[in-house]
Amino acid sequence: MSRTPEQHLREVDPALGAIIDAVGPLHHTPAEDRFVELANAIVSQQLSLKSAATIWGRFELLGPVTPEAILSLSEESMRGVGLSGAKTRYVRDLALHVADGRLDLHALDVLDDEEVIVALTQVKGIGRWTAEMFLIFALDRPDVLALDDAGLQRAAGWLLGCERPASREELSAAGERWAPHRSTASRYLWASLGNAPAG
Numbered sequence: 001m002s003r004t005p006e007q008h009l010r011e012v013d014p015a016l017g018a019i020i021d022a023v024g025p026l027h028h029t030p031a032e033d034r035f036v037e038l039a040n041a042i043v044s045q046q047l048s049l050k051s052a053a054t055i056w057g058r059f060e061l062l063g064p065v066t067p068e069a070i071l072s073l074s075e076e077s078m079r080g081v082g083l084s085g086a087k088t089r090y091v092r093d094l095a096l097h098v099a100d101g102r103l104d105l106h107a108l109d110v111l112d113d114e115e116v117i118v119a120l121t122q123v124k125g126i127g128r129w130t131a132e133m134f135l136i137f138a139l140d141r142p143d144v145l146a147l148d149d150a151g152l153q154r155a156a157g158w159l160l161g162c163e164r165p166a167s168r169e170e171l172s173a174a175g176e177r178w179a180p181h182r183s184t185a186s187r188y189l190w191a192s193l194g195n196a197p198a199g
Helices: 005-012 012-025 035-046 049-060 069-073 074-082 085-099 111-121 128-137 150-159 166-177 181-195
Strands: none
Touching: 005 012, 005 166, 005 181, 012 150, 012 181, 035 049, 035 085, 069 085, 074 085, 074 150, 111 128, 128 181, 150 166, 150 181, 166 181
């Protein structure tokens, strides 16, 4: 019988195992609509969870969150619900990429993680971090570690006994032990801080 990700992580990293035991079981359901997930990620960037939820709720009231519907919206209506000029352009660029076939969100399943990141970052406003969150939360990829995530760096610093957030290099080295379940490790580290990324 194969080990669960949690069992593996407890064995290779007892300190992380203690976090897993303290947090308790985590349940995750991959996103039902990948386009909505990406549009929400763009809208939510650099906002508090509360502000992001408010603006996203207003945005949804404009109509269905589909590429075609978004491309039919005026810039004024999108700005009117709280999107910045930049985010308005980014959401429209995502809609264009999907509508014209440059980004096939269902074809991502056959790509490896780095290929998915390359495909997604062709869209304005989607950087590596957003693509990594999409891999973890929307595609349910098992072995993703976002080395530039501030929350993971903070949690890993505590895990490693540092008086500061872990460096990118320290987080990467710790992650070598957690493979091939670095996504699960990430979820528990975020949960230990109480601030899992929106998604």
